[in-house]
Amino acid sequence: MHLVYPAVLAVLLFSTGLYGVLARRNAILVLMSVELMLNAVNLNLVAFDVWLNRTARETLHSGQALTLFTIAIAAAEIGIGLAIVLAVHRNRGTSDIDRLRDTAEGHESDAPEAEKAEATA
Amino acid sequence: MTTTTLAVLVPLLPFLGAAAGLLLGRTAPGFVRPLAVLPTLAAFVLAVLVAARQGGGRAVDSATEFTPTGSVPIELALHIDGFAALVAVLVGLVALCVQIYSTGYLREDPRYPSYAALVSLFTSAMLLVVYSGDLIVLLVGWEVMGICSYFLVGHYWETPEARAASIKAFLVTKLGDVPFLIGLFALGTDAGSFRITKILGTVAGGGLHHPTLIALLLLAGVAGKSAQFPLHTWLPDAMAGPTPVSALIHAATMVAAGIYFIARLLPVFQASSAAMVVLAVMAAVTMAGSGFAALAQDDIKRVLAYSTIGQLGYMTGALAVGERGAAVFHLLSHGAFKALLFLAAGVIIHAAGTNSLAAMSRMKDLRARVPDAYWTMTVALLALAAIPPFAGFFSKESVLGAAEHVATGHTEHAPGVAGWIVLLVGLFTALLTASYATRLWLLAFRGHGAEAPDHGKQPLVMNAVLWVLAVPSLAFGLAYGVLPDWFDSRDLTPTLITSVLGTGLALVGGLVTYGAWRHTTALAGRVPLGAVAAHPEADAGLVEAEAIASHEPAYGEVAYAHDPADPGRLLLGPLHRHAAVGFHLDAVYDALFVRPVRAGASLVRFLDREVVETYVRGAGALPRLLGAAVRRAQTGNVQTYVSALLAGTVVLAVAALLVATGA
Numbered sequence: 057m058h059l060v061y062p063a064v065l066a067v068l069l070f071s072t073g074l075y076g077v078l079a080r081r082n083a084i085l086v087l088m089s090v091e092l093m094l095n096a097v098n099l100n101l102v103a104f105d106v107w108l109n110r111t112a113r114e115t116l117h118s119g120q121a122l123t124l125f126t127i128a129i130a131a132a133e134i135g136i137g138l139a140i141v142l143a144v145h146r147n148r149g150t151s152d153i154d155r156l157r158d159t160a161e162g163h164e165s166d167a168p169e170a171e172k173a174e175a176t177a
Numbered sequence: 178m179t180t181t182t183l184a185v186l187v188p189l190l191p192f193l194g195a196a197a198g199l200l201l202g203r204t205a206p207g208f209v210r211p212l213a214v215l216p217t218l219a220a221f222v223l224a225v226l227v228a229a230r231q232g233g234g235r236a237v238d239s240a241t242e243f244t245p246t247g248s249v250p251i252e253l254a255l256h257i258d259g260f261a262a263l264v265a266v267l268v269g270l271v272a273l274c275v276q277i278y279s280t281g282y283l284r285e286d287p288r289y290p291s292y293a294a295l296v297s298l299f300t301s302a303m304l305l306v307v308y309s310g311d312l313i314v315l316l317v318g319w320e321v322m323g324i325c326s327y328f329l330v331g332h333y334w335e336t337p338e339a340r341a342a343s344i345k346a347f348l349v350t351k352l353g354d355v356p357f358l359i360g361l362f363a364l365g366t367d368a369g370s371f372r373i374t375k376i377l378g379t380v381a382g383g384g385l386h387h388p389t390l391i392a393l394l395l396l397a398g399v400a401g402k403s404a405q406f407p408l409h410t411w412l413p414d415a416m417a418g419p420t421p422v423s424a425l426i427h428a429a430t431m432v433a434a435g436i437y438f439i440a441r442l443l444p445v446f447q448a449s450s451a452a453m454v455v456l457a458v459m460a461a462v463t464m465a466g467s468g469f470a471a472l473a474q475d476d477i478k479r480v481l482a483y484s485t486i487g488q489l490g491y492m493t494g495a496l497a498v499g500e501r502g503a504a505v506f507h508l509l510s511h512g513a514f515k516a517l518l519f520l521a522a523g524v525i526i527h528a529a530g531t532n533s534l535a536a537m538s539r540m541k542d543l544r545a546r547v548p549d550a551y552w553t554m555t556v557a558l559l560a561l562a563a564i565p566p567f568a569g570f571f572s573k574e575s576v577l578g579a580a581e582h583v584a585t586g587h588t589e590h591a592p593g594v595a596g597w598i599v600l601l602v603g604l605f606t607a608l609l610t611a612s613y614a615t616r617l618w619l620l621a622f623r624g625h626g627a628e629a630p631d632h633g634k635q636p637l638v639m640n641a642v643l644w645v646l647a648v649p650s651l652a653f654g655l656a657y658g659v660l661p662d663w664f665d666s667r668d669l670t671p672t673l674i675t676s677v678l679g680t681g682l683a684l685v686g687g688l689v690t691y692g693a694w695r696h697t698t699a700l701a702g703r704v705p706l707g708a709v710a711a712h713p714e715a716d717a718g719l720v721e722a723e724a725i726a727s728h729e730p731a732y733g734e735v736a737y738a739h740d741p742a743d744p745g746r747l748l749l750g751p752l753h754r755h756a757a758v759g760f761h762l763d764a765v766y767d768a769l770f771v772r773p774v775r776a777g778a779s780l781v782r783f784l785d786r787e788v789v790e791t792y793v794r795g796a797g798a799l800p801r802l803l804g805a806a807v808r809r810a811q812t813g814n815v816q817t818y819v820s821a822l823l824a825g826t827v828v829l830a831v832a833a834l835l836v837a838t839g840a
Contacts, residue, residue, distance in 0.1 A: 071614055072357075078819060078823070086816075153814070153815060154814060156815075157813030158813060159811065160811055160812050160813025160814075161813075163808065
């Protein structure tokens with residue numbers, strides 16, 4: 057299989073993911089888009105690994121090994137990310153990214169209140 | 178032990194006592210008194226031993242150089258001749274008396290431990306000055322004395338008078354010390370050494386290139402330390418310190434350090450006849466001016482302070498006529514009787530509850546309350562007025578005799594004009610001295626009016642010390658036959674003409690003052706005056722501090738009381754107003770130095786606040802503005818950030834591509 061197919065597929069996946077990250081408002085969908093981007097990278101890694109092995113320039117399959125790493129870390133990341141989203145949703149009743157603007161300049165910090173709410177919940 | 182070892186121990190023991198006192202003062206209060214008295218006692222005994230071994234013979238010289246310092250070497254050197262040996266004995270005696278007296282005088286003072294340690298440190302520094310054979314080591318002691326004086330004058334720092342006085346004492350003496358330091362450097366460079374023996378050798382060989390300049394620079398430091406005109410103004414104000422401090426530092430020892438310094442280096446000053454004439458004029462102005470001022474003071478301690486300035490003027494006068502034997506003779510006898518006068522004044526202030534002579538002159542039978550102080554003070558005042566056979570007579574006549582000797586042209590080593598100046602002003606000052614001594618005695622002990630307050634007996638240690646010091650005040654003058662062996666100087670026996678003139682003038686001064694007092698004493702009853710300390714049962718130090726603090730509210734002025742019954746007012750006439758404030762010298766200094774410095778300070782403050790700070794604020798404003806602009810980018814929306822990140826990446830990628838393809 058020619059290298060261009062997986063590469064084009066990876067570009068499509070990555071662009072879809074990027075669009076999702078930039079445009080979706082729901083935090084869960086943003087996380088899913090991030091997963092798409094990660095998997096685009098994974099696809100690239102595997103495809104180029106195969107291509108490099110075919111030309112016998114690299115025989116260690118380091119691309120595939122790195123892919124395994126990425127999958128493992130992505131699993132952990134999505135676990136933590138979903139947990140955070142769940143906690144935020146419980147506290148604030150929303151997981152809308154547009155409304156989670158606590159780090160904005162001039163925003164009054166309500167962190168102690170949030171912690172209190174979490175403790176009571 | 179060799180004499181050198183003993184001599185090293187003399188300044189070292191009080192220093193160790195001071196260090197131990199400062200360290201243990203809080204943790205072990207029981208040790209404070211022994212730590213104050215015993216090292217001083219040991220130093221005194223050792224100083225006597227050193228004097229006995231040296232015996233006025235060849236000077237003991239010893240030196241060791243710790244480390245080479247590059248240019249002119251600085252050595253830890255001892256140079257003990259007859260002068261050093263005897264002055265050290267005086268310092269040890271007075272310091273011992275003062276330490277013993279202080280245990281009674283400040284017995285309830287919470288700051289007694291640090292006070293005693295500072296007095297010990299001062300004693301050590303003074304002994305270092307006396308024994309040192311190297312001018313830089315001498316300077317170390319000289320400056321340590323200065324800082325101890327600052328701390329001790331400010332002992333009652335709760336009162337504004339004491340704070341102002343301590344700062345004034347420090348600044349005025351430093352004003353003299355700066356030229357003094359430069360003079361020492363010039364002298365060391367010219368002579369190639371700071372050792373006194375080598376410098377004297379250079380001077381004898383005519384190797385000094387700028388004798389007048391060096392002598393005048395050194396003279397500035399001496400004038401500051403020894404309270405000579407025009408740098409004497411700090412001494413009367415320094416009386417805000419506790420009385421034992423005044424007795425030790427501002428009467429007997431530290432102020433004598435300047436005289437002692439000139440006495441050691443007299444050949445350097447004699448190399449320039451201009452310096453000798455300046456010295457004579459300085460002595461004359463100091464003697465006469467302080468005599469007038471003493472006659473007008475109301476505070477008993479300020480009378481004694483001006484009297485100290487005047488007696489130091491006598492010593493300077495003796496040096497101006499090149500007779501250091503007479504100068505140090507007067508230094509020794511004056512040290513004893515002036516310390517006695519101050520310590521007795523402390524007892525009197527405690528008993529009377531006031532430091533004002535005007536208030537004391539309205540108390541009956543004050544002398545019956547303090548019989549020991551009465552008798553010893555009478556002895557000391559007679560010595561001060563130079564009535565034979567008291568100590569002051571012999572020492573003062575030796576000064577006047579030396580001046581006459583020079584004035585009549587018998588010697589080559591000092592200009593004749595200096596002799597005349599010192600002789601005439603010295604005789605006139607003898608009159609003034611007797612006059613203010615009589616006034617002090619009459620006002621303090623011959624008052625009329627209400628019964629003096631009875632606060633019980635004075636502490637035994639305070640009275641005992643007075644009698645110890647009364648012995649040299651009474652009899653030390655008889656040593657005039659022995660002293661020339663110690664000082665390798667001319668005969669110090671009083672000459673007939675000056676003795677008759679001096680004693681006659683002193684008697685005239687005393688009698689005139691007595692007459693004036695008889696004339697004015699009737700007025701005393703009519704004008705009630707007097708303020709007495711609020712806590713008469715407290716210890717003496719507290720009573721004195723309160724007396725000084727209350728003088729200005731009670732009488733309107735620190736030094737002055739509107740008392741028509743004062744014989745000094747009758748004697749001085751229109752001069753009295755000016756003499757009471759020290760001939761307005763403080764006001765002159767205020768106009769010449771204090772106000773310009775204050776104006777300069779406010780100018781600098783204006784420049785700092787309005788000009789420099791504007792630039793600083795301007796430098797801060799631009800980054801603040803930029804920061805405000807950048808802060809607007811912080812929207813809190815994560816997706817905006819990622820968009821910016823993407824845009825940046827795209828730009829970088831395009832740029833990298835363009836560079837890679839060489840477009």
